Amino acid sequence: MSSSLASEAKTLLDAMGVDAAKLGGSISVSSPIDGSTIATVAEQSADDMNKAVESAHAAFLEWRTVPAPVRGELVRLLGVELRKHKEALGKLVSIEAGKILSEGLGEVQEMIDICDFAVGQSRQLYGKTIASERPGHRMMETWHPMGVCGVISAFNFPVAVWSWNTCLALICGDSVIWKPSEKTPLTALACEAILNSVIASFEQAPAALAQVVIGGPAVGEALVDNPLVPIISATGSTRMGKAVGPRVAARFGRSILELGGNNAMIVAPSADLDMAVRAICFSAVGTAGQRCTSLRRLIVHESVVDKLVPQLKKAYGSLPVGTPLDGGTLVGPLIDEAAFSMMQDSLTKAKEQGGTVTGGERVSVEQCEGGFYVRPAIAEMPAQSDVVKTETFAPILYVMTYKDFDEALKLHNEVPQGLSSCIFTLDMRETELFMSAAGSDCGICNVNIGPSGAEIGGAFGGEKETGGGRESGSDAWKGYMRRATNTINYSTELPLAQGVSFDV
Numbered sequence: 001m002s003s004s005l006a007s008e009a010k011t012l013l014d015a016m017g018v019d020a021a022k023l024g025g026s027i028s029v030s031s032p033i034d035g036s037t038i039a040t041v042a043e044q045s046a047d048d049m050n051k052a053v054e055s056a057h058a059a060f061l062e063w064r065t066v067p068a069p070v071r072g073e074l075v076r077l078l079g080v081e082l083r084k085h086k087e088a089l090g091k092l093v094s095i096e097a098g099k100i101l102s103e104g105l106g107e108v109q110e111m112i113d114i115c116d117f118a119v120g121q122s123r124q125l126y127g128k129t130i131a132s133e134r135p136g137h138r139m140m141e142t143w144h145p146m147g148v149c150g151v152i153s154a155f156n157f158p159v160a161v162w163s164w165n166t167c168l169a170l171i172c173g174d175s176v177i178w179k180p181s182e183k184t185p186l187t188a189l190a191c192e193a194i195l196n197s198v199i200a201s202f203e204q205a206p207a208a209l210a211q212v213v214i215g216g217p218a219v220g221e222a223l224v225d226n227p228l229v230p231i232i233s234a235t236g237s238t239r240m241g242k243a244v245g246p247r248v249a250a251r252f253g254r255s256i257l258e259l260g261g262n263n264a265m266i267v268a269p270s271a272d273l274d275m276a277v278r279a280i281c282f283s284a285v286g287t288a289g290q291r292c293t294s295l296r297r298l299i300v301h302e303s304v305v306d307k308l309v310p311q312l313k314k315a316y317g318s319l320p321v322g323t324p325l326d327g328g329t330l331v332g333p334l335i336d337e338a339a340f341s342m343m344q345d346s347l348t349k350a351k352e353q354g355g356t357v358t359g360g361e362r363v364s365v366e367q368c369e370g371g372f373y374v375r376p377a378i379a380e381m382p383a384q385s386d387v388v389k390t391e392t393f394a395p396i397l398y399v400m401t402y403k404d405f406d407e408a409l410k411l412h413n414e415v416p417q418g419l420s421s422c423i424f425t426l427d428m429r430e431t432e433l434f435m436s437a438a439g440s441d442c443g444i445c446n447v448n449i450g451p452s453g454a455e456i457g458g459a460f461g462g463e464k465e466t467g468g469g470r471e472s473g474s475d476a477w478k479g480y481m482r483r484a485t486n487t488i489n490y491s492t493e494l495p496l497a498q499g500v501s502f503d504v
């Protein structure tokens with residue numbers, strides 16, 4: 001399989017206009033499908049990053065004065081190009097990140113959706129007009145571009161996260177520097193080529209408006225520490241956020257942190273169990289459990305657990321595990337061997353902490369011996385022990401039971417992360433309580449659907465160790481702009497606020 005994957009990747013990169021000079025170098029890119037090397041790319045240095053930031057800052061100084069709806073037109077054209085390259089980019093996501101084809105294509109669709117959203121938003125960067133307490137005065141707020149927006153992204157959404165940030169940053173008048181995951185540089189180079197083709201034909205867009213710099217954490221740190229970068233939007237593990245957040249704060253930069261999740265579903269006595277089983281399967285095993293919103297904890301009422309868990313085990317037993325390029329596959333590979341080892345460590349801990357584990361073993365896939373495929377695991381736990389409170393980026397579903405709803409809510413919120421949450425119930429009181437101030441403490445709170453698969457129209461992000469950032473829809477655009485409060489005096493007097501008198 002290896003040489004054919006490499007040549008397929010090369011064909012896709014060519015089709016999307018990636019300059020061959022970008023390929024070849026010290027970072028070896030492997031496909032999780034079979035572990036083979038599919039390309040090499042050059043690692044850039046901290047110095048390269050600083051030069052890129054300087055040119056992006058110069059580009060910002062031009063771009064900020066282009067009218068926002070014209071900036072929106074650039075993003076509209078990006079959406080047009082993404083539609084043309086949807087198949088190629090979706091397939092490259094599958095090859096490089098191991099997602100099943102349908103999810104690879106879905107990720108590109110999400111990019112197209114955020115382009116459309118951002119185009120509309122480019123005409124709606126509204127500020128408020130505020131009643132002044134002084135006669136002959138008017139107050140209003142205006143929103144202005146910030147500068148260079150630094151984007152650091154994780155391997156598991158190798159292209160969509162960039163587009164969430166970039167489309168909004170561009171319409172807001174910012175320039176963008178992207179440091180993608182060192183595990184997925186090819187899809188990043190493809191996105192760069194697609195956007196650059198649009199920029200090259202767009203008169204008002206400076207050439208250095210959006211750039212990609214390839215490298216690992218050290219190159220990311222150069223971006224994080226650069227005072228010419230007022231916004232750092234960083235997506236990845238909580239460990240990464242703990243390193244990045246304080247560094248940005250130390251120079252009074254703004255961070256948008258999108259970190260780890262440990263998402264739960266409460267299954268109440270009235271739940272539609274057939275729907276719940278389907279939702280659990282997609283959200284716990286989709287993307288092989290490697291979504292930040294993957295379902296990791298199931299909190300089931302003791303009256304339905306004996307019905308639900310056997311149904312789940314049956315469904316899990318028949319899940320097709322295999323190469324993501326095969327249309328029948330639902331569970332593709334883990335990203336690499338380290339992910340497999342972490343999964344096995346967590347399953348060992350789960351057993352030590354009193355759990356009973358079904359599944360979790362490595363699955364051999366023909367012609368893909370170097371890939372790390374697993375049967376998704378269900379771990380029935382006697383309590384919410386340490387291992388359950390830790391995000392393991394693999395398909396492990398911990399199952400716990402509850403007696404009364406308060407206990408379910410307590411278990412639900414008793415983890416350090418706060419990204420996504422959901423409940424399956426037909427009981428209106430439980431629904432409302434779950435979504436209330438005394439309910440789920442997460443940034444995303446769903447009823448009768450799973451925790452994963454968000455739409456771009458809502459603000460995306462979570463609380464606690466998930467970092468508190470918001471991206472994508474709703475008013476997340478405000479994170480990419482600075483607000484100015486303006487007071488205009490159209491009278492001939494000079495009254496002071498709060499009635500202060502200061503006669504000179």
Ligand code: NAD
Nearest residue numbers: 154155180181217220221236237240243258259260261292
């Ligand atoms: P990771 O933390 O290993 O790497 C993420 C990115 O951060 C990479 O580009 C990496 O090079 C960079 N990085 C790491 N340390 C850095 C540092 N000190 N300074 C600057 N950059 C640094 O994460 P991963 O394994 O690629 O992705 C999986 C994790 O990402 C999971 O925890 C998952 O929940 C999380 N994630 C969160 C969201 C969200 O929106 N909340 C979305 C996707 C993934």
